[in-house]
Amino acid sequence: MRAPCSALKKMTGFPGLFPASVLPALLLWVSMWGSPVSGFSVMGPAQPIEVPLGADATLPCQLSPEQSAAHMQIRWYRTQLSPAVLVYQNGQEQDGEQMLEYRGRTELAEDSIGRGAVALLIQHVRASDDGQYWCHFNDGHISQEAVVELHVIGLGSAPHVRMMGPEDNGIQVLCSSEGWFPKPRVQWSDMAGGKLLSLSESQSQDGDGLFHVEASLVVKDSSLGNVTCSIQNPVSGQEKASAIFLPEPFFPRTSPWKTALAGTLPVLVLLLIGISYTGWRQHKAKNREVKEKEKASQERAKVAKEKEEAHSAKRELEKDLEQRKALYNKDWKKALIYPALPLWRRERWNSENILCQHFYSANKFLKIRKYILYSEKYINYDFTSFTYLKLSKIQYRGRRFMYEKVEKQFFKIF
The missing domain is CATH 2.60.40.10 (Immunoglobulins)
Incomplete structure (x- = not known):
């Protein structure tokens, strides 16, 4: 067993181990932690023990009533019984269950163990030593414990x-x-x-x-x-x-021009925003006006194109009418000589000439009708009456039976 430090060697008993100033605190702790159970209880200091960083700390505890603890197992631990800070059994310290961070730094002051007074000595305390320690006594089937609070105080460097x-x-x-x-x-x-x-x-x-x-x-x-x-x-x-x-x-100084700028800058910013907004509105209105002009120009071009197409159809129609007029005049001349023709010549002329001409006229009629439907809002012609007039000339200038034959063939075509 390691020899206790010089401070502990001077302790000859409980009064020496615990100064008179600590005894009232121990009595107060007894009142806080209750009465003995099965023959004894354990007392510890009621107030935390404050130790400067790097100094030695002494944590005392005492059996009540006074009795020898030499035959008991005394265990100091933090949060669990094992591993422990220090274990004392059979009159000596046991290193087997000791925590690694406390090996070589702890001792048990046992000078007054015959009266149940012991103390845990921790040398060169660290910041990690701060906290609670439990003093546990075990006498066969009876065990009691008390808690001791250690506060480590570290004063740092000057600011x-x-x-x-x-x-x-x-x-x-x-x-x-x-x-x-x-x-x-x-x-x-x-x-x-x-x-x-x-x-x-x-x-x-x-x-x-x-x-x-x-x-x-x-x-x-x-x-x-x-x-x-x-x-x-x-x-x-x-x-x-x-x-x-x-x-x-x-200290930084504020220039007068900076103060003036701080007052006028918001006004300048608002003015710039207003000018920008006005310019944007004008630009937008100008773009809208240009688009409307372009749209009107496109509509005028479209109307002009439609009129040009209508006039073109009209000119083509007039040209076709001139051709048909020449053809009808030619038919009129033939109709004048039709009665003087021999019978075989009239039949041949009827089948080959007149019917072919009317078939050609029917196809031309359909083509002309197509242009009339497209341009009817600009030109107004009645081709049905025109065709009827053409047939009327053949009817009144030709023979009666030839008209009926031609009329029958004409309605087959249309």
Whole structure:
């Protein structure tokens, strides 16, 4: 078993192990944790034990009523019984169930174990040692335990305050420090002690669990002079502070022309927007007018084209009528000599000449009718009456039987 440290060697009994100032706290703890169960109970300090980072911590506990604990198993643990911070059994410490991070750093003060007073010594406490510890006594079938709270206090470096440069019509100031535990509080203040709000704040932990903090402040009032950055430990209330002087010439100055520009710039922007909108409306109206003119021009061109097509059809119709007129005059002359022809000549003339001519006239009639239907809003002709007049000439100038034959053939064609 390792020898206890020099501080523990001076302990000769329970009164020496627990100072008089701790005894009322132990009695208060008894009232909080209840009465003994099956012959004994375990007492621990009612208040947390605060230890600076890197120092040695002593966590005491006591059996009530006083009795020897040398034959008992004493176990100190964090969140579970095994592995434990320290295990004492059969008069010596057992390393088999000990947590790796506590090996070589813990001892059990057993000078007053005959009266049930023991203490756990943790050397060179770390940030990870912060928290609750359970003191567990086991006497065969009876076991009792108590909780001891350990607060590790880490005071970091003095704040380093420096100016970063102009920011938002003021000066940005940065405060940084490291080595704090637990997470510290940062506060800016002026020369009169008035509190100033930080612009931003960030905190991070290193590999040892210690906090590094940075806070920034924008000072816009050039009359403040000094600003102070204070960093405080929330457990012990200890703090460290640093101040910086801000000369008035370092603050950005607002030029008169900038002030005037700030007032006139919105007006100029609104005026520019109005001019742009008016120009856009005029351009849009001009485009609409051009499109309407183009549409009217296209409609006029379409009407002119339709008229030209109608006049072209009319000219073709007139040309065809002239041809038909010449043909009808020729037929008229033949009709005059028709009665003087021999019978065989008249029959041949009737079958080959007249019927072929009327068949040709029927086809021409259909073609002319097609153009008339297309151009009927410009030209008005009655071709049915015209055709009837043509047949009437043949009827009255020819013989009666020849007209009936020609008329029968004509209606077969149409």
